[in-house]
Amino acid sequence: MRIDVAWAKIPKGGFGESGDTIELVERPLGGVSLILADGQGSGPAAKRISRLVSMKAVSLIADGSRDGAVARAVQDMLYTAREGRVTATLVVLSCDMHTNTVVIARNTPVPVLIRQENVVFRLEGGSEVIGTYRKTRPAMTELPLIPDTILLTFSDGVINAGKRFGKSLPWDMIEQELKSLEVKDLEEWVNDLMTRTLALDKDRPSDDVSIVALGIRSDVQNAIRTLSASIPY
Template sequence: MLVNISIAKVNKHGKNIGGDTAEIVERPLGGVTGIIVDGQGSGKPAKIISNSIVGKISTLIGDGARDGAVARAVQDYLFTIKDGRVSATLTMVSVALDTNSIVITRNGHTPVIVLDEHDEIIYEEQVNPLGFYKFSKPQINEIPLKAGLTIMAYSDGLVSAGKKYNNNITHNQIIEILKQQITTQSKADKILELALELDKDRPNDDTTILILETVEGDNKNIRKVTASYPI
């Protein structure tokens, strides 16, 4: 089995620095975690918050902490340093080989979409973000690891795509692309392109899309990471 993770992101129109931070981290007991953190607001202040949170998450995962404990730790960290005045949303999608499962962790209102050959599941329970409330807890869902899964997480910039033109992006439009027989990166790219089209190429907010897929295959234990960064 192979795990493919792809990220596509864009800053809010007019901002050189976006407030979203995304990362992919290998897990010490086997597997990988995809992370999205969206700092409150946009620009440099939001980026400082989201980047510091992702850095702490990466360290905690590397130390072997479980995802729920990681989310609680960064919640306490943000609440402490900002005295409950600044928030951030967090989504983590982990392929955990020690439990042979996929763990989805959410602090915030953005959904996570899960598809397999039979079902469509959208985890969209309202969950408090990080930082505002002293005892915020993450929403955690765990599903068995198997081939044929497509899981998509995203920041709220995608939710608002097209809103100012009364033409919001819909779950059906997103799912239609996720079901296409194209690469994982192509799916992320096409969904971001749709969001930009609905916003007339002037994105209303920082937007990050992370897609994780499990597929049958064997790459001889070779791990690959690629990135494209505009200058």
């Protein structure tokens, strides 16, 4: 199998730095985890929160902790460090080659869209943001790791895009696109979804916008690993 990862992000209009943090980490027993953390607010203060959260998650995953334990430990760390005064959302999308499963850990009101075996469905509800309550726990989902699976999630800037103009993304259409999407085209599709999201706010987003996706496809002939990035400064 081959794991494809794609993401796109942009800060809130008028801010030079996004309050969202995205990280990719290899799992020590095989596979990868894709992390999206969204700090409370926008700008540098939110970035400090999301980076604190994401770096803790990266460290724990790299040490071999399981995703549920990672999310709980990150929640406890943020609650203790900021005395319950700040919040963040956290999503961890993992392909675990040791267990041959896809694992999703959610502490966010934003859904995770999943395409598996030509069916698109949502994971939503049942989870709370981290940082406010001592006993907050993640919503956990484990699925078989099979080719042609796609996981998609985003920050709330995507959900809220266009609201001030009375518009929103056509989610029924997006789910249909996801149903027929080739995993090899994941990066191009994510970039196009970002373009459509920004257009709803006339290219000046009212919140930080991040889109992350992870796909699994069959590939038994090529052992080369590649990674590309395009980062403005």
